[in-house]
Amino acid sequence: MKSNITMRDIANKLGVSSVTVSKALNDKEGVSEELKQKIKALAGEMGYRYNSAAKSIKDGLSKNIGVLIPERFTGMSHSFYLRVYQQISLLLDQYGYFGILNILSNEDEELLNFPRVYSENKVDGIIVLGQISKKYIETVQNMDLPKVFLDFYDEHADIDSIVTDNFYGAYEMTNYLIRNGHRRIAYVGNIYSTSSIQDRYLGYYKSLLEHGMQLDHSLILSDRDDKGKFIDIALPDPLPTAFVCNCDQIAYLLVDKLKLNGYSIPEDCSVVGFDNDIYATLTSPQLTTVEVDIEQMAKSAVKFIMDKIENPHRKFGRVMVQGNIIYRQSARQIDAEDREISST
Template sequence: MKSNVTMKDIAEKLNVSSVTVSKALNDKEGVSEELKEKIKTLADEMGYRYNTMAKSMKDGRSYNVCVIIPERYTGMTQSFYLKIYQSIAQILEESGYYGIIHILPGDDEEKLKLPRIYHERRVDGFIMLGQPSKEYNQLIQSVDMPLVFLDFYDEHDDVDAVITDNFYGAYELTNYLIKQGHRDIAYVGNLFSTSSIQDRFLGYYKSLLEHKIHLKQEYVISDRDDRGEYIEFDFPDQLPTAFVCNCDQVAHLLIDRLQKNGYKVPDDFSVVGFDNDIYATLSSPSLTTVEVDIEEMAKTAVKFICEKMDNPSAEFGRIAIKGKIIFRESVRKVM
């Protein structure tokens, strides 16, 4: 396939002007049907490919949306964000845009370095996927360009954000445990580590409140230090009958730990997770957990950014996308 055919080439062969060729190829009015067909056929034959760069230059749009993911969220066990990106890219594609993924190196985040693509004017909007440092957050907001936060939000600013409904998911999960007869339910997670762990905790707490179950401080069990490194669980003297874990990986670790101490799950303890990631099915027993609706999150974020690119003053606020409980084998009914 040749790759250097232009509208002008087609025009010359047909003895028309390139304006006419442009109109025909773009299905605009002002060309006779007959001529239009002729032009289209010849374009095909000559292997013509539309040059979007030229169009981009004309209308000052790049048709690229850059998805920034802080590097630390892309580790071994965290293909989650990459999967979201995959959805985003596909949906952008359908809207006539290209998704460009930018894994933000820790170093650039530290030094407040914006992606090269920004400096080279090849981007019309940003989706920030995963919470960056406070400073970087401010930097990206200072850029005069459509911006959507995905999977996190900023308490202090009002950037449009699409998040998982962490609160409601944990709330429902805890309700379910209570319906199964559990009254002594612990929460596993460091409440000061991320906003999603905190929000999940609050959902758990709301469920307790509604059922008039007292929240025992020793039932809030930390799972990691403030840098995010997992630590040994510090179990309370009197054990609960069920554990609400802030994520599947921690649920997996917890089950492992319980089993090593000779306990059985779910016979002795019920455990639930969050995320429905690889650890949910890897665990034995498999985990009852909340599946995040990746597709819907991606769809919503793309919808927001596209509308903002067309109309920069559009505002959407914060949208929480509900997940779905997946019932598996890690919960048992008690009397």
């Protein structure tokens, strides 16, 4: 169909063999410098382009990495995953690789079908971006290919995974609030919903423990149902002095609700988020939050997969990527008097 220039074409024009052309173009030993330059020049003129399929078939490497994102993380509010994918794609470039996005349909996940990117042998490794079902984790493990889980993990699987340090992020954030005088602190999130929400909750809890504070179950506020659909958040009475939200979007919604009820942030209560996504700066006042280090996460994922392509037996285990607290205006120090009143 396409009339592509091949090495043979170049060889014929110059009256040499295609082996010599191959050596010249790949800067291999065994061609005189002069001939090499002549070959390269002609290749340029003729618009020669490398046939990567032919190379693939020889060394068995496609030079592509599949990025598998479950369909349900694919909506407008999930642009987080797309940004991670973009970052991955940028980093792969440095290794001479490309990223192929393969959105895993709910159906394929349900039926445990291999992703097409795998069954068609299009990639040398797969990064699974976003939590998949337990069953499908098994399917992934059956794939004979290096793979890495990104942004989630599974307790049983011994697959290498990279997650944000949800636990310590929430822990540090809660510490910060306590240092600033808060004693009545709520956690907002359905703690049975995802591992991220649960781990952030546990970090919050650890901070309370370390400060000798009681866990008050009436201050654990669910934000979504089992399907992940947001629900109305019930405000405790009396109001906590601070809310640790499991994500910025929920913090944004909570701030809205608090304002509607006549409260000012951070005067009447502090609200902190997690993720540092677009909602963090759209909330007014802007949110104090934990920034997820997308770049570092992508960097680790790419590094791991590259290492595993070279050495399939390489193991990395579960790796946490540290986040950073971004201090903005949604949290404030409260003085002793406030504390007394609110800690009743």
